[in-house]
Amino acid sequence: MSEGYKGRIGNLIRDARTHRGLTQAQLADRLNTSQSAINRIEKGQQNLTLETIARISEAVDSEIVSLGIGPVHLRVTGPTTLSGSIEVKTSKNAGVALLCASLLNRGRTTLRKVARIEEVNRLIEVLNSLGVQTRWLNDQNDLEIVPPRELRLDNVDEEAARRTRSVIMFLGPLLHRAEEFKLPYAGGCNLGERTVEPHMAALRSFGLEVKATDGAYNALVNPKVVPGRPIVLTERGDTVTENALMAAALHPGTTVIRNASSNYMVQDLCFYLQRLGVQVEGIGTTTLTVSGLESIDVDVDYAPAEDPIEAMSLLAAAIVTDSEITIRRVPIEFLEIELATLEEMGFLYERSEEYVAANGQTRLVDITTKHSILRAPNDKIHPMPFPGLNIDNLPFFAVIAAVATGQTLLHDWVYENRAIYLTELTKLGGQVKLLDPHRVMVEGPTHFSGAEIVCPPALRPAVVILLAMLASKGTSVLRSTYVISRGYEDLAERLNELGANIEPFRDLS
Ligand SMILES: CC(=O)N[C@H]1[C@@H](OP(=O)(O)OP(=O)(O)OC[C@H]2O[C@@H](n3ccc(=O)[nH]c3=O)[C@H](O)[C@@H]2O)O[C@H](CO)[C@@H](O)[C@@H]1O
Numbered sequence: 001m002s003e004g005y006k007g008r009i010g011n012l013i014r015d016a017r018t019h020r021g022l023t024q025a026q027l028a029d030r031l032n033t034s035q036s037a038i039n040r041i042e043k044g045q046q047n048l049t050l051e052t053i054a055r056i057s058e059a060v061d062s063e064i065v066s067l068g069i070g071p072v073h074l075r076v077t078g079p080t081t082l083s084g085s086i087e088v089k090t091s092k093n094a095g096v097a098l099l100c101a102s103l104l105n106r107g108r109t110t111l112r113k114v115a116r117i118e119e120v121n122r123l124i125e126v127l128n129s130l131g132v133q134t135r136w137l138n139d140q141n142d143l144e145i146v147p148p149r150e151l152r153l154d155n156v157d158e159e160a161a162r163r164t165r166s167v168i169m170f171l172g173p174l175l176h177r178a179e180e181f182k183l184p185y186a187g188g189c190n191l192g193e194r195t196v197e198p199h200m201a202a203l204r205s206f207g208l209e210v211k212a213t214d215g216a217y218n219a220l221v222n223p224k225v226v227p228g229r230p231i232v233l234t235e236r237g238d239t240v241t242e243n244a245l246m247a248a249a250l251h252p253g254t255t256v257i258r259n260a261s262s263n264y265m266v267q268d269l270c271f272y273l274q275r276l277g278v279q280v281e282g283i284g285t286t287t288l289t290v291s292g293l294e295s296i297d298v299d300v301d302y303a304p305a306e307d308p309i310e311a312m313s314l315l316a317a318a319i320v321t322d323s324e325i326t327i328r329r330v331p332i333e334f335l336e337i338e339l340a341t342l343e344e345m346g347f348l349y350e351r352s353e354e355y356v357a358a359n360g361q362t363r364l365v366d367i368t369t370k371h372s373i374l375r376a377p378n379d380k381i382h383p384m385p386f387p388g389l390n391i392d393n394l395p396f397f398a399v400i401a402a403v404a405t406g407q408t409l410l411h412d413w414v415y416e417n418r419a420i421y422l423t424e425l426t427k428l429g430g431q432v433k434l435l436d437p438h439r440v441m442v443e444g445p446t447h448f449s450g451a452e453i454v455c456p457p458a459l460r461p462a463v464v465i466l467l468a469m470l471a472s473k474g475t476s477v478l479r480s481t482y483v484i485s486r487g488y489e490d491l492a493e494r495l496n497e498l499g500a501n502i503e504p505f506r507d508l509s
């Protein structure tokens, strides 16, 4: 390591340490080393291994070595048996919808226990670039959002916006704020072509016309156009329903949305809109009736519900490692089909009595997984819009099927590219055959063994690979894991608390 580099890293570590309010002695304590060693490191007088840097990063703040130093990789040593209990965090998808919806309100929105994930960070960056003030209030991840009098729509943080797809949900609220504006094309995971046409079709009823040119959506709004009849969505998509709801919230009349998604994030958005004073009927069904308001200026507090996809990920972690763990705060109403499918495969578990999430609505349970001997299901596993098996939960059945005896057919009719990434499991010893771009056949049981794999550019398949690595004998490396932190908060650290051995590290350039 060059002298210059050592000095630079030393400075970064000192800054991160003081930022966390730690003395050298306290940091030394956390790392099981001496204060004089920390002093030498900070002065750039010490050679550091990547492992040490990763450990220091963890002890102070994982951000310290992100400056100028490459992506985070994970080294996983397995096989692992997990134990203990873990709490499900609030959902990425409600989090991003509510951040967008906060633009409807001229007052202050406080969101409780927001998932502190990269997707949320990107959207906060976009909001900040528009002049919205945001502040994390405490280590519970409560977030305060205060919009400005006038939004700076000509100042959008394009780089942040392009890294998320959720920015498409700015269209619904913004069409009430400006008659002309521009948004960068939505990005996000590479799951193949994902149309935005249903969004345009739904919002046309509110006078929005969008021309897509030069990498941007150029929006023109005719405020005289209001929905004359029910809006019929051509796809029961989640974000399209959310866009239509947000547009309807500031339309001072009644809007009926048919073929609406009734999925978890849509429900959270509806509950938030109700707090804003907007009347929403039909929550949980496919017809939503919204009585909107001329303007909204209230201070509101809302606590989004727990993430069914994170809960499914944790169930899959337990199943693939054959572990008995307790997963707390599972939003059971959004996992019923998944659990019924798992039961058919021989999965054993106990569940607690139901209790209610902080939003006062969503039903939660604690699930304790039990040692199970799994067999392939008789029928194929395929997703459906809620109340079907969640589209984002399907990939987890690949790693579950890999530990079940027999052949399981997974049919992802939804995404052009997502099933393809599941074949990466073969690198760990899985038998996963791609039948066509939408169908994979998984044959188990599998004796996983460690390998080095670059993260697929899609959140759920990336986590599926990570979970298989937990069950793999020996050392695995999962490279470039930004895509995982897009949707999960501290996943590696939290799995380590259950007994996993996952070590984050970075390359030095
Ligand atoms: C931020 C957020 O909330 N993201 C979720 C949302 O994305 P989002 O709402 O953006 O999903 P899309 O609109 O891209 O829909 C996903 C895919 O499903 C297809 N499709 C969808 C519904 C339907 O009835 N028919 C149909 O064909 C679409 O053409 C597309 O190819 O919903 C997806 C599907 O649940 C989830 O994977 C995403 O995690």
Ligand SMILES: C=C(OP(=O)(O)O)C(=O)O
Pocket: 165, 166, 188, 189, 191, 392, 459, 460, 487
């Ligand atoms: C596909 C997903 O999300 P997004 O819509 O943010 O790409 C997902 O959460 O798996």
